Amino acid sequence: MKEFFEAKSIAVVGVSRDKRKVGSIIFNQLLKNFKGKLYGINPNVNTLYGCKIYKNLSSINSPVDLVVVAIPSKFVIDVIKELPSVKCKHVVIITAGFKEIGNEELELKLKKEMDKRDIKAVGVNCLGIYDSFSGIDAIFLPSDRVHRPGKGGISFICQSGAVGGAVLDLLASKGYGISKFISYGNATNLDSIDYLEYLGKDKNTKVICMYIEGLSDGKKFMEICREIDKPIIILKGGLTKAGNKAALSHTGALAGDPRVYLGAFKQAGIIYADSLENLFDYGRMLEKSIKPKGNKVQVVTNGGGFGILSVDSIVLNNLALADISKENKKALKKIFPKLVIVDNPMDLVGDATDERYDIALEYCCKDKNIDIILITLDYQTPLITSNIVNVISKYKNEKPIIVSLTGGEPTEKIRKILESRGIVCFDYPEKAVRAIKKLVDYST
Amino acid sequence: MKEFFEAKSIAVVGVSRDKRKVGSIIFNQLLKNFKGKLYGINPNVNTLYGCKIYKNLSSINSPVDLVVVAIPSKFVIDVIKELPSVKCKHVVIITAGFKEIGNEELELKLKKEMDKRDIKAVGVNCLGIYDSFSGIDAIFLPSDRVHRPGKGGISFICQSGAVGGAVLDLLASKGYGISKFISYGNATNLDSIDYLEYLGKDKNTKVICMYIEGLSDGKKFMEICREIDKPIIILKGGLTKAGNKAALSHTGALAGDPRVYLGAFKQAGIIYADSLENLFDYGRMLEKSIKPKGNKVQVVTNGGGFGILSVDSIVLNNLALADISKENKKALKKIFPKLVIVDNPMDLVGDATDERYDIALEYCCKDKNIDIILITLDYQTPLITSNIVNVISKYKNEKPIIVSLTGGEPTEKIRKILESRGIVCFDYPEKAVRAIKKLVDYST
Numbered sequence: 001m002k003e004f005f006e007a008k009s010i011a012v013v014g015v016s017r018d019k020r021k022v023g024s025i026i027f028n029q030l031l032k033n034f035k036g037k038l039y040g041i042n043p044n045v046n047t048l049y050g051c052k053i054y055k056n057l058s059s060i061n062s063p064v065d066l067v068v069v070a071i072p073s074k075f076v077i078d079v080i081k082e083l084p085s086v087k088c089k090h091v092v093i094i095t096a097g098f099k100e101i102g103n104e105e106l107e108l109k110l111k112k113e114m115d116k117r118d119i120k121a122v123g124v125n126c127l128g129i130y131d132s133f134s135g136i137d138a139i140f141l142p143s144d145r146v147h148r149p150g151k152g153g154i155s156f157i158c159q160s161g162a163v164g165g166a167v168l169d170l171l172a173s174k175g176y177g178i179s180k181f182i183s184y185g186n187a188t189n190l191d192s193i194d195y196l197e198y199l200g201k202d203k204n205t206k207v208i209c210m211y212i213e214g215l216s217d218g219k220k221f222m223e224i225c226r227e228i229d230k231p232i233i234i235l236k237g238g239l240t241k242a243g244n245k246a247a248l249s250h251t252g253a254l255a256g257d258p259r260v261y262l263g264a265f266k267q268a269g270i271i272y273a274d275s276l277e278n279l280f281d282y283g284r285m286l287e288k289s290i291k292p293k294g295n296k297v298q299v300v301t302n303g304g305g306f307g308i309l310s311v312d313s314i315v316l317n318n319l320a321l322a323d324i325s326k327e328n329k330k331a332l333k334k335i336f337p338k339l340v341i342v343d344n345p346m347d348l349v350g351d352a353t354d355e356r357y358d359i360a361l362e363y364c365c366k367d368k369n370i371d372i373i374l375i376t377l378d379y380q381t382p383l384i385t386s387n388i389v390n391v392i393s394k395y396k397n398e399k400p401i402i403v404s405l406t407g408g409e410p411t412e413k414i415r416k417i418l419e420s421r422g423i424v425c426f427d428y429p430e431k432a433v434r435a436i437k438k439l440v441d442y443s444t
Numbered sequence: 445m446k447e448f449f450e451a452k453s454i455a456v457v458g459v460s461r462d463k464r465k466v467g468s469i470i471f472n473q474l475l476k477n478f479k480g481k482l483y484g485i486n487p488n489v490n491t492l493y494g495c496k497i498y499k500n501l502s503s504i505n506s507p508v509d510l511v512v513v514a515i516p517s518k519f520v521i522d523v524i525k526e527l528p529s530v531k532c533k534h535v536v537i538i539t540a541g542f543k544e545i546g547n548e549e550l551e552l553k554l555k556k557e558m559d560k561r562d563i564k565a566v567g568v569n570c571l572g573i574y575d576s577f578s579g580i581d582a583i584f585l586p587s588d589r590v591h592r593p594g595k596g597g598i599s600f601i602c603q604s605g606a607v608g609g610a611v612l613d614l615l616a617s618k619g620y621g622i623s624k625f626i627s628y629g630n631a632t633n634l635d636s637i638d639y640l641e642y643l644g645k646d647k648n649t650k651v652i653c654m655y656i657e658g659l660s661d662g663k664k665f666m667e668i669c670r671e672i673d674k675p676i677i678i679l680k681g682g683l684t685k686a687g688n689k690a691a692l693s694h695t696g697a698l699a700g701d702p703r704v705y706l707g708a709f710k711q712a713g714i715i716y717a718d719s720l721e722n723l724f725d726y727g728r729m730l731e732k733s734i735k736p737k738g739n740k741v742q743v744v745t746n747g748g749g750f751g752i753l754s755v756d757s758i759v760l761n762n763l764a765l766a767d768i769s770k771e772n773k774k775a776l777k778k779i780f781p782k783l784v785i786v787d788n789p790m791d792l793v794g795d796a797t798d799e800r801y802d803i804a805l806e807y808c809c810k811d812k813n814i815d816i817i818l819i820t821l822d823y824q825t826p827l828i829t830s831n832i833v834n835v836i837s838k839y840k841n842e843k844p845i846i847v848s849l850t851g852g853e854p855t856e857k858i859r860k861i862l863e864s865r866g867i868v869c870f871d872y873p874e875k876a877v878r879a880i881k882k883l884v885d886y887s888t
Binding site: 020025096097101141142144145146147158159160161162163164165166167169170171172173174211213235237238239240241242243246247249274275276277301302303304305306307308309311312314315316321338339341343344345347349350378379380381382383406407408409410411412427428429430431 | 606608610617750
């Protein structure tokens with residue numbers, strides 16, 4: 001499987017004069033970022049985009065590690081038959097028009113031809129693959145429309161191209177990184193199980209996020225999940241009967257009974273995300289945060305209302321409110337002005353300074369009654385400066401410190417700096433607490 | 445009450461040499477945006493920020509409509525006693541240090557002195573007020589840190605300064621407008637009930653959003669809500685026992701039993717938001733969308749996975765899936781290529797063009813089986829252009845059309861244009877559907 005992500009030579013079948021065509025987009029993307037040998041295939045032209053173009057695979061006369069196919073469905077089998085000529089056993093088939101539109105027969109035939117030659121395929125009917133580390137970018141969406149995320153520890157397996165593309169773009173714009181991205185569409189021969197197994201062993205992958213619509217072998221899938229010692233977070237499309245029906249016409253996936261899925265996920269130690277946003281909120285948390293020793297959360301804030309909303313969320317999510325030790329409480333009350341409330345939430349109030357946060361964090365980090373610190377930072381108050389990021393960063397290796405920041409552009413800037421320092425941030429306290437709950441459940 | 449928002453003359457008590465001080469911030473903000481007469485008060489200086497500064501209110505020698513107080517708590521009563529000298533009965537008291545820190549007595553005394561003179565106060569312990577229409581900006585957070593939203597139909601009553609400030613900044617950066625903003629803190633004499641009554645009649649207010657921690661007279665509050673013929677959406681801080689305790693030390697609010705609150709909200713026709721994000725998601729929806737005739741939602745998408753997630757959400761939120769009429773289904777199947785799925789979701793697939801959306805929307809708008817259209821637009825696919833905003837805008841007055849767009853900066857641009865045309869957008873389909881549910885519940 002690593003041939004997909006570590007290929008040293010790639011051929012793209014279906015490079016066209018029209019640069020908006022799928023094959024052309026992928027070819028040009030690779031031309032820009034891929035360091036290995038690249039071949040374009042089109043029987044009707046000699047050169048395109050400044051490169052020699054080959055009539056067919058056989059005319060390359062040299063082995064190829066990976067072939068990307070972007071031609072109409074009826075021609076795909078011909079390409080498969082040609083693969084042995086370049087000693088290639090790994091292929092990404094972007095092409096749609098198989099079982100998802102009722103062409104079961106064509107897809108079955110394709111699968112047979114591939115199995116016969118021991119060829120492994122990502123696809124059909126998929127968006128492609130992306131690896132931020134190796135620079136392999138075989139995604140058919142132009143990078144000016146869909147920005148690519150930088151390096152990170154989350155790998156994303158996605159059965160829907162649209163969801164995959166949107167998520168890539170979103171992650172990139174938020175400044176979150178990714179390791180590997182796999183859009184696998186109809187799962188003609190390689191399945192979510194294969195990708196999972198591979199990513200379970202991949203050193204660049206810390207957390208696996210998945211969007212799936214159906215599973216071919218649920219039992220085996222759960223077994224693999226149980227064996228993988230990394231957080232696996234799944235969003236399942238087609239949870240309802242109506243969604244299930246739509247999934248069937250989308251990727252040809254028979255989605256199965258939702259209750260069965262949810263129960264099995266739980267048993268297999270899979271973290272279930274109930275929305276696309278949560279999928280990556282949980283993923284970021286499990287990628288970046290150090291593990292807590294327990295479930296006792298201390299809220300530190302300079303915005304009273306945010307403190308209250310945070311505490312409400314902690315209770316409603318079945319986490320425990322930390323109870324700071326008597327000695328530390330006493331000491332902090334001595335240091336802080338009278339208006340500061342040393343409790344949970346610890347309200348440093350509207351005239352809080354960076355220094356006041358520094359003291360609060362120092363005490364919270366050394367307090368044995370506290371497992372996790374949730375800072376609901378109100379960056380709008382006048383005495384908090386951008387130096388707050390240095391204050392918070394100082395303590396990031398001592399305990400899990402999660403920051404919730406609600407606000408517009410000035411706040412967003414602070415969030416991005418904190419994130420770049422490896423601190424997990426959220427835009428609302430309710431989201432932070434939901435993700436903390438998953439962190440605690442996974443870690444304890 | 446309108447004197448607060450339509451004042452023609454304002455005095456700020458507590459303008460200081462230090463421009464970072466609360467009084468100075470408000471004075472300078474008003475200096476910039478307020479068209480009426482402005483007076484600064486400080487007994488120790490003659491001029492500040494290029495303006496004559498008065499020793500006290502009495503030395504103004506002219507009536508003043510509104511006084512803003514930003515001096516230490518122990519001096520506030522002196523200012524109240526001086527108010528008759530400028531014939532003023534309306535005061536915004538920013539000052540903290542009353543019952544929220546145990547100074548019940550001082551606050552009670554202040555209340556008595558105000559009641560005696562029939563003086564109405566916003567505050568104490570509050571952020572101030574803001575009116576995007578009149579330009580009155582008596583909020584103590586500097587506008588370079590907290591951007592102010594432009595004109596809009598939502599008014600926001602907020603018992604927490606921090607939450608209020610963060611929300612203002614967030615709304616501004618998203619490009620959402622606001623009508624009036626009231627941060628009322630301890631509610632010393634004017635209470636949420638008074639603000640509600642006023643906004644219920646205010647012509648610029650289409651929707652009322654509230655963050656409250658406690659109510660002095662729950663029964664009366666619910667009565668007023670029942671009488672107001674505008675959507676009222678509430679987020680309640682201190683819903684849990686621990687949150688309740690924190691609320692007590694925050695604004696001195698005794699928060700009461702959460703079950704009682706939630707039950708009463710429902711009976712009074714109040715829309716309950718369970719997070720800060722939902723509060724404004726629901727608010728925007730009820731402000732902008734036309735009313736649906738029923739609960740039958742049609743999903744139109746060019747991203748299969750998004751269509752499935754949308755349909756799942758519709759079912760899980762107890763909305764109905766629209767079933768497009770046989771004739772329209774037949775007609776669309778004739779027009780569209782074979783890959784397009786004319787169902788619910790209607791999947792215009794990855795090679796969808798703006799024109800394909802145009803046709804789909806035309807048919808959905810005229811179809812009697814459809815009450816609401818949810819577009820989950822995948823702006824990442826190559827053939828959708830920025831002209832899609834014109835296509836969607838064409839139909840906005842025919843039926844409620846809600847758009848969900850997931851993605852980074854390119855998608856965000858499209859979202860902002862759609863929003864500026866009055867179309868309600870969301871970043872995830874799950875959020876869109878949650879808000880649609882509130883729209884349907886309120887409208888039908």
